Amino acid sequence: MQKIAIYPGSFDPITNGHLDIIRRSRLLLDKIIIAVNDNPSKTFLFTVKERTEMIKGAIPASPGIEVESFRGLLVRYAEKKGARFIIRGLRALSDFEYEFQMDLMNRKLSPGIETIFLMTSQKYSYLSSSIIKEIVQLKGCSEGLIPEIVREKLLEKFKNNF
Ligand SMILES: Nc1ncnc2c1ncn2[C@@H]1O[C@H](COP(=O)(O)OP(=O)(O)OP(=O)(O)O)[C@@H](O)[C@H]1O
Ligand SMILES: [Mg+2]
Numbered sequence: 657m658q659k660i661a662i663y664p665g666s667f668d669p670i671t672n673g674h675l676d677i678i679r680r681s682r683l684l685l686d687k688i689i690i691a692v693n694d695n696p697s698k699t700f701l702f703t704v705k706e707r708t709e710m711i712k713g714a715i716p717a718s719p720g721i722e723v724e725s726f727r728g729l730l731v732r733y734a735e736k737k738g739a740r741f742i743i744r745g746l747r748a749l750s751d752f753e754y755e756f757q758m759d760l761m762n763r764k765l766s767p768g769i770e771t772i773f774l775m776t777s778q779k780y781s782y783l784s785s786s787i788i789k790e791i792v793q794l795k796g797c798s799e800g801l802i803p804e805i806v807r808e809k810l811l812e813k814f815k816n817n818f
């Protein structure tokens with residue numbers, strides 16, 4: 657039976673920290689569906705279409721990797737996709753608190769779905785989408801932290817602020 661996992665997130669925008677989690681989880685599982693959160697009540701810098709396109713542009717086409725957007729309850733989406741696993745990345749203790757609560761709730765909602773946590777790689781441990789947006793907006797160096805396509809899109813977004 658194919659081991660399918662959902663890697664959900666805002667990806668606003670995708671960073672090399674996310675890409676590292678995707679690459680490492682793909683070594684463990686047959687298929688990773690990167691699921692871009694299309695939550696209408698949240699405010700994002702990029703539209704769901706832009707976020708999805710940037711991921712597709714940053715990842716070479718691979719049979720074991722898909723990119724989609726989703727709305728609503730994550731476990732229902734995972735069930736619909738035949739995924740038995742959810743992938744999450746952990747950076748700091750602050751991630752743990754939230755992820756712990758989400759994991760317990762998701763298991764209550766759908767006991768058959770297991771969340772797999774991957775610890776960040778040291779070089780990305782301080783990296784988040786939020787900090788990247790700040791750095792690029794303030795003209796800081798984002799070398800090695802985001803794919804080139806993301807850097808271009810961010811510069812375009814912020815060009816009126818410069
Ligand atoms: N640098 C990183 N290393 C490991 N995991 C990460 C890293 N960045 C994000 N993740 C994980 O990827 C998943 C999706 O994250 P998300 O899209 O919310 O990114 P984020 O960087 O946390 O964004 P934001 O700054 O908006 O909170 C979460 O499980 C998150 O912990
Ligand atoms: Mg976050």
